[in-house]
Amino acid sequence: MKVVAAAVVALLALGACESGSRTGDPKAEGDGGAAVVAPGKPGEPARTLSPEQAARELPDDSPNAADVMYVQMMIVHHRQALEMTALVPDRAAGTAVKRLAERIRAAQQPEIGAMLGWLKRHGKEETTGGHAAHDHGAMPGMATGEQLARLRAAEGAAFDELFLKLMITHHQGALTMGAAVLSEGNNVQAGEMANDVIAQQTAEISRMRAM
Numbered sequence: 621m622k623v624v625a626a627a628v629v630a631l632l633a634l635g636a637c638e639s640g641s642r643t644g645d646p647k648a649e650g651d652g653g654a655a656v657v658a659p660g661k662p663g664e665p666a667r668t669l670s671p672e673q674a675a676r677e678l679p680d681d682s683p684n685a686a687d688v689m690y691v692q693m694m695i696v697h698h699r700q701a702l703e704m705t706a707l708v709p710d711r712a713a714g715t716a717v718k719r720l721a722e723r724i725r726a727a728q729q730p731e732i733g734a735m736l737g738w739l740k741r742h743g744k745e746e747t748t749g750g751h752a753a754h755d756h757g758a759m760p761g762m763a764t765g766e767q768l769a770r771l772r773a774a775e776g777a778a779f780d781e782l783f784l785k786l787m788i789t790h791h792q793g794a795l796t797m798g799a800a801v802l803s804e805g806n807n808v809q810a811g812e813m814a815n816d817v818i819a820q821q822t823a824e825i826s827r828m829r830a831m
Contacts, residue, residue: 680806687810688744690801691735693759694817695746697797698728698735700762701790704771704783713776716831717783720824724787727820731813738809761793784828791821791828 655668701724708721739746763771763786774782798814805811 681808683742683744683807683810684805686801686804687807688739688742690797690805690814691738691810692744692747694794694797694813695732695735697759697762697790697794698732701728701787702732703768704763704787704790707771707779708783711775711779712783714780714831717780720787720827720831721783724824731817735813738813759793760796761790763790780831784831788825788828791825794818794821795825 659666705721705725712718798818801814
């Protein structure tokens with residue numbers, strides 16, 4: 621609902637500005653700028669607001685603790701996926717596995733950059749004292765040290781099988797984390813990042829299961 625409200629106000633503002641440029645710039649009461657027409661609640665008339673008034677009425681999407689923790693933990697989660705895909709060129713046997721690893725790297729490396737940028741814009745550290753090390757066992761889908769050691773030691777078809785098994789579990793963990801922030805978070809951009817991860821990794825899970 622927050623995203624819809626913001627989108628509606630933005631579209632109405634754009635429409636008002638375009639209309640104003642053709643018909644003489646409708647004015648909001650007490651304001652010298654272009655008016656924004658805000659739809660009323662069911663049964664109530666629409667209101668004419670100044671851009672400043674419309675901005676004040678937008679929902680507050682300031683990041684909450686769930687948003688920040690999601691972004692911090694997903695950076696760690698993605699980095700382990702990159703650690704796993706880095707093993708593929710020298711150990712994998714299947715071309716399909718190699719191509720999958722390339723797609724994962726191409727998607728998740730930029731996402732890490734975007735998440736780091738999000739933390740910086742909101743004045744948050746990459747990690748916090750409460751979960752500074754982000755205990756891998758506490759994060760859904762993370763491979764254990766023992767599992768990673770087995771993956772590093774494997775080669776050929778055995779590597780491919782173990783890689784796919786661990787990566788499917790890893791992706792499923794990302795879906796769990798994304799669903800949690802969509803339920804508990806407040807920030808629109810954090811929610812968009814979660815939706816992107818969910819969409820991409822759901823598709824990749826289907827590909828890996830088919831392999």
